[in-house]
Amino acid sequence: MVPGFLTRAVAVLLGREGRSLHLKAAGGATVVLVLVMLGGAWAVTAAEEGAHGANLTSYPQGLWWSIETATTVGYGDFYPVTLWGRVVGAVVMVVGITTYGMVTAALATWFVGREERRRDHTHRLREETRALHERFDRIERMLAGERGGAD
Amino acid sequence: MVPGFLTRAVAVLLGREGRSLHLKAAGGATVVLVLVMLGGAWAVTAAEEGAHGANLTSYPQGLWWSIETATTVGYGDFYPVTLWGRVVGAVVMVVGITTYGMVTAALATWFVGREERRRDHTHRLREETRALHERFDRIERMLAGERGGAD
Amino acid sequence: MVPGFLTRAVAVLLGREGRSLHLKAAGGATVVLVLVMLGGAWAVTAAEEGAHGANLTSYPQGLWWSIETATTVGYGDFYPVTLWGRVVGAVVMVVGITTYGMVTAALATWFVGREERRRDHTHRLREETRALHERFDRIERMLAGERGGAD
Amino acid sequence: MVPGFLTRAVAVLLGREGRSLHLKAAGGATVVLVLVMLGGAWAVTAAEEGAHGANLTSYPQGLWWSIETATTVGYGDFYPVTLWGRVVGAVVMVVGITTYGMVTAALATWFVGREERRRDHTHRLREETRALHERFDRIERMLAGERGGAD
Numbered sequence: 001m002v003p004g005f006l007t008r009a010v011a012v013l014l015g016r017e018g019r020s021l022h023l024k025a026a027g028g029a030t031v032v033l034v035l036v037m038l039g040g041a042w043a044v045t046a047a048e049e050g051a052h053g054a055n056l057t058s059y060p061q062g063l064w065w066s067i068e069t070a071t072t073v074g075y076g077d078f079y080p081v082t083l084w085g086r087v088v089g090a091v092v093m094v095v096g097i098t099t100y101g102m103v104t105a106a107l108a109t110w111f112v113g114r115e116e117r118r119r120d121h122t123h124r125l126r127e128e129t130r131a132l133h134e135r136f137d138r139i140e141r142m143l144a145g146e147r148g149g150a151d
Numbered sequence: 152m153v154p155g156f157l158t159r160a161v162a163v164l165l166g167r168e169g170r171s172l173h174l175k176a177a178g179g180a181t182v183v184l185v186l187v188m189l190g191g192a193w194a195v196t197a198a199e200e201g202a203h204g205a206n207l208t209s210y211p212q213g214l215w216w217s218i219e220t221a222t223t224v225g226y227g228d229f230y231p232v233t234l235w236g237r238v239v240g241a242v243v244m245v246v247g248i249t250t251y252g253m254v255t256a257a258l259a260t261w262f263v264g265r266e267e268r269r270r271d272h273t274h275r276l277r278e279e280t281r282a283l284h285e286r287f288d289r290i291e292r293m294l295a296g297e298r299g300g301a302d
Numbered sequence: 303m304v305p306g307f308l309t310r311a312v313a314v315l316l317g318r319e320g321r322s323l324h325l326k327a328a329g330g331a332t333v334v335l336v337l338v339m340l341g342g343a344w345a346v347t348a349a350e351e352g353a354h355g356a357n358l359t360s361y362p363q364g365l366w367w368s369i370e371t372a373t374t375v376g377y378g379d380f381y382p383v384t385l386w387g388r389v390v391g392a393v394v395m396v397v398g399i400t401t402y403g404m405v406t407a408a409l410a411t412w413f414v415g416r417e418e419r420r421r422d423h424t425h426r427l428r429e430e431t432r433a434l435h436e437r438f439d440r441i442e443r444m445l446a447g448e449r450g451g452a453d
Numbered sequence: 454m455v456p457g458f459l460t461r462a463v464a465v466l467l468g469r470e471g472r473s474l475h476l477k478a479a480g481g482a483t484v485v486l487v488l489v490m491l492g493g494a495w496a497v498t499a500a501e502e503g504a505h506g507a508n509l510t511s512y513p514q515g516l517w518w519s520i521e522t523a524t525t526v527g528y529g530d531f532y533p534v535t536l537w538g539r540v541v542g543a544v545v546m547v548v549g550i551t552t553y554g555m556v557t558a559a560l561a562t563w564f565v566g567r568e569e570r571r572r573d574h575t576h577r578l579r580e581e582t583r584a585l586h587e588r589f590d591r592i593e594r595m596l597a598g599e600r601g602g603a604d
Contacts, residue, residue, distance in 0.1 A: 020266070020269075021262060021265045021266075022262035022265070022266065025258075025262070060536070064539050067539075067542075067543050067546065068527065068542070068546070069224055071525055071543075071546040071547065071550055072222055072223045072224045072374065072525045073224075073522055073525045073526075073527035073546055074219065074224035074225050074226045074227075074376070074527050074529075075226075075378070075527045075528070075529040075532040076225075076226040076227035076228060076377070076378050076527075076528075076529035077529060077532045077534075079226040079228045081228075083211070086215050086218075089218075089219070089224075090218050090222075093218065093219070093222040093224055094222065097222055097251055098254070100255075100550055100554060101251060101254050101255035101258055102255075102258055103551070103554050104255050104259070104406070104553075104554035104555075104557050104558055105255055105256075105258035105259035105261075105262055105410075105558075106262060107478075107554055107555055107558035108259040108262075108263070108407075108410060108557070108558035108561040108562060109259060109262035109263050109266055110558075111474060111475035111478070111558055111559060111561075111562035112263055112266075112561070112562050112565055112566075113263075113266055113270075114474045114475070115473070115474075115475065115562055115565075115566055116270075118473075119566075119569075124578060125275060125276065125279060125578065126279070128578060128579070128582040129279045129282070129283065131582070131586070132283060132582065132585060132586075132589075133282070133283075133286065135586065135589040136283075136286040136290065138593070139290060139589070139592060139593060139596065140289070140290060140293065142593065142596050142597070143290065143293050143294065143596065144293070171417070171420075172413060172416045172417075173413035173416070173417065176409075176413070220375055223373055223374045223375045223525065224375075225370065225374075225375035225376050225377045225378075225527070226377070226529070227376075227377040227378035227379060227528070227529050230377040230379045232379075234362070237366050237369075240369075240370070240375075241369050241373075244369065244370070244373040244375055245373070248373055248402055249405070251406075252402060252405050252406035252409055253406075253409055255406050255410070255557070256406055256407075256409035256410035256412075256413055256561075257413060259410040259413075259414070259558075259561060260410060260413040260414050260417055263414055263417075264414075264417055264421075267421075276426060276427065276430060277430070280430045280433070280434065283434060284433070284434075284437065287434075287437040287441065290441060291440070291441060291444065294441065294444050294445065295444075322568070322571075323564060323567045323568075324564035324567070324568065327560075327564070371526055374524055374525045374526045375526075376521065376525075376526035376527050376528045376529075377528070378527075378528040378529035378530060381528040381530045383530075385513070388517050388520075391520075391521070391526075392520050392524075395520065395521070395524040395526055396524070398524075399524055399553055400556070402557075403553060403556050403557035403560055404557075404560055406557050406561070407557055407558075407560035407561035407563075407564055408564060410561040410564075410565070411561060411564035411565050411568055414565055414568075415568055415572075418572075427577060427578065427581060428581070431581045431584070431585065434585060435584070435585075435588065438585075438588040438592065441592060442591070442592060442595065445592065445595045445596065446595070
């Protein structure tokens, strides 16, 4: 649910969908991820503050935790132990994974577009059509010559 | 094996493959993932219950564990120690990874489709064909004029 | 290096590249991954056996470790401590990640193919060509009629 | 930000973008990843040296840490505890993830290209055009025959 929602949210937020959606979606998701990581670091330390067995007690620790969580590394040196800390963690994880998915998909779209331009279907179409136009030219000359011959 | 099976299962379950398969597959896989996470949280706590060294002892813990497992973060604060708990864990991992793969692939398909529409091969084809139709019009007029001139 | 090598190895091993390479590559990679996980579980326990601080001491533990390693979850309940155990670990990680990449890429190719068939460029091409053939029919009738009229 | 930057850096560094960008990007990213892992292993042990609670104290340990970090496994047997060690860790994580994204995207592009060649739009285009050329031949023969008949 959440990944789909994020996708749509990014598409709607960016608004102007006219040009290269994939670059804007990947860029937008990266910006959202950085904001979620910065905000999540603050939110998780606020949620964990004073909890029994909490190990996320300062903003620098929270930032390191949000980096290793968003990248899904998860060493286990820091992790939330409260309900709200874990909700923040789940959001950071999902936003992180969705962003990597978007960057991967945008790269694929970029590569596919480059390959298409190399194979150049449009160029082929133009070439085939030019050959047909030459046939038309020839028939028109034949018709014109015939008419001339009929005079 | 399992990812391929899941893929086919989702395709079969959704049944109506007529329209934008990628959106339905990504949406369906997300739904399956949420169900597997909710069910896995229950199944793992049931499997681990009373086992020596078990640390997954309540449903809320199980849910947090299934979230960090499906996202492949794996802090190591909770993990199954019994055979059946680990089987549940393997299922949650594989379903999670396959879902992210599907969401990424669906995003790529969406982006590629947008790019194709922008480059608009069909528009080019139409334009080239219109030029050919104009040549036909001209030849028909020449033929009609010639016949008229022959009267 | 290794992902590229694996890709080529799978392509070469499968040999008959004539039909839907992506399905065969994803399927082949999944088979390779399962074999690497089964073999890696054995190899890692053999490498770790008797080492100081080793925690991977039985095949079932090794299998659970290779599952959580290939899926990149890595709880940290089991991990290799010897050189060769870590070499095995690196292989399991890289094969796992490459397999998920292949499955994701195969899903994207499948989805893109479905979308293409829906938009149906070929159908458009056929329709446009049929219109041109109708113009030819008409010109031929005009020419035949003219000749008939000339008799 | 960083993934986008890396993407552009690889594209610029490789310079000659004329042929199969996706293979060069995936290959280049893999080379960069290996260099970052080798360099990161050295950098993290240098940063961690003598720090309170540091567990990354030798190059072999650093190398194992950079492998499990770049693959996002993160067992938690080794992790940086200093600011600069964590900066190195963040770089290794992001480069690792971006590389897998590139390899996945390059695989998708490769698969899509193979599928396109199988469906062979260009072949269809050629066939349709040949049929039109045959119609031209026939009309030219009709025109030539008519002219001959008029003599």
